[in-house]
Amino acid sequence: MEPKRRLRLVGPSLLAVVIGLASCAHSSADHARLAARPGKVVDPNAEPAEPEVPHDDTPAMNTEYFLGTAESEAAQFAEFSRQIQELQRKAASEHSQPLQRGFHAKSHACLDGELRLDPRRDPRTRFGVLAEGQETRRIVARFSNGVGWKQADGELDARGLAFKVFGVPGTKYMADEQDTQDFLMTNSPTPVGRDAVEFMEFARANAKGRVAGLFFLAGHASTAAKALVRTNAVDSMVTERYWSGGVHHLGAHQAVKFSTRPCDLRLVREPARDGDDYLRRDLALAAKEGVCMTLYVQLQTDPVKTPIENSSVVWEETDSPILPVARIVMPPQDVPLAATAACDQLAFTPWHSIPAHKPMGHINRARRFVYAASQSLRGSKP
Template sequence: MIERRLFPPQKVSRPGRLWLFIGKWSLRILLLLVSLGLLTWLLGSLWYAWKFSGPVSADEQIPPGEAGMTQDIIQTAVRIVDQHREGTRYLRDAHAKAHGCVKAEVTVLPQLDPALRQGVFSEPGKTWQAWVRLSNGNAYPQFDSVKDARGMAVKLLDVPGEALMPSQQQRHEQDFVMFNHANFFVRDVAEYRQNIAAQANGQKAMAFFPSIDPRSWEVRHMLIALSTLSEAPPTPLQTTYFSVSPYKFGSANAKFRVTPDPARCPAYTPPAQNRELPNFLRSALYQQLSTDRQPACFTLQVQRQDASRYMPIEDTSVQWKEADAPFQTVATIRVPAQDFDTPEQNLMCDNLSFNPWHGIEAHRPIGGINRLRKAVYEAISAYRHERNNVP
């Protein structure tokens, strides 16, 4: 019997066979690359899980050569201040653009756990008068629509006790300096020196890839930096801020966090701002506090170190897990309705210095990045104020 073939085989041309061959091997290569990527991700996750585990020291570990590296960073920071000055006005080397400095009240919880009654939180129910500066993170005042870090600095006033810095004995202040990411994109002073030098030279890629040697690459830290540069919030009063670096908290070590707490204030929905305007975050702040006369509320929290967990002091690129140590509320912050956007107050805001070392021993900053801050903040503050003719 003769079999009828309804669809006789078609002869594939030579170019067609070539494309089939290329397609087949392209698919195989793609699957291989995907498999290698997944394997690399798995091995990397396992390695980081092993590296970032186990107990850590509850004491500072100062590496050799840190003082010399700090002096290099100060010189680079001065160069950045010179590069970014506005005419004859010298700006901060970071967080140069303020949305405003506003008055606030920081009240310790009335029923605070005795274990949390440390330093400025020792007296339950105590209310501190404070200044709060809200800012962008960049060293140059750019449009608010540009992806950037956002900062909050809190200065408690009339704080009794001996100040940490001899030059601050008459000021009686306690500062908390924070920004809107839980961890930093550098681990220590050595990496910070490399990072800031690359940025000052206009070589941002070199900040995380200093050489062709893959062992020197800081891919994880680059990803942290990219996640830090976030879209602007509707208002700086709706953002959570972190100290990133640790401090003493009495005899313990801790990090701080400030979170919005709208339940403590009258209900308020901020009107949408024109995000094409260069200073729409200041406009949002002004709209709520000055035009609509609506206060803003936050909670101030601490996360105490558990040294049996991987909660290192000397590596600010590591986020302390809340599963290892939860944040605990110690105070509330209330920003009342006010008129803050005046030439006099804006000038005062520009000249106001915030430094984690402006404070008392109970909240002494610890770790390499904080030791660096002590030297750099003081040097840059003196440099700016001298050139701006501010006492």
């Protein structure tokens, strides 16, 4: 979308907020206004509120704001869905590969395991799948590269970890799965872009080739730098940290980000980086011994330092510490040294969700439609 139209769409009040967020600078006047704003009391078990239409006010904790209006966002997301399918067709034809995921096309492997809650987890985190009552649930985790075609693991790229928790009752936002809760993360604390508009600009530039993608990033230094740092080739999928990037509810009254780290922080793997699929071979070897990751939650502590709508702002751990809540334990197992249809056909989306973890923010609102478009074109099977 070209800038002039976007400015009109955003409106003056949200624009002011966004500019403030981008610079990460918040004046004492901001804080005085925030302090004056009466806190909203929200029942943790309520259905999360819909986003608010931007108004002449400072942002509030745990509150989403439309980038424009509900109607303009709906039109925008329909257009992004069309564009994703166009990118899928383009990737298939240019790389002589079948129609596959719009992003994260290459699976390294899918591992079975369990989500085991930490009995000492912070009481503020005990909602949804982290609530008391069921301490262990079955999961499947898919490890992937970032781009929407299969390429050598040594190439510049993001890496993904998605895990699906089974046996989760409750209202769902998507019709295709009724008993799951998905968590999607990449090895960068922020996605490329403050919102889905910038993310899609990057996606379109990247599909034109590496040079165009890098030009985009060069022109968006503030949003891209943090994400780019992490796109180099990695040693292993099991020694990486992964972040949700986008924000989720944790109970209707709180906004959080999720992340993972290896359970053993001293874990080092140094595989020979020989061949296009060295990450898959390393993951298969690691799986033989078992893989363990700790799941963390970061609570929103400040609407400016830890924003919801501007996904390019890192939630610093000095502003909001990471709180360990569970372990993702993948016991010793054999995984095939080639991609399997069962792993490739899984469908992950942050909107496979119960209300207690409802995704928040523009980048996540777009994903509700875009993932479904990608999945319907590639023919995923739950």
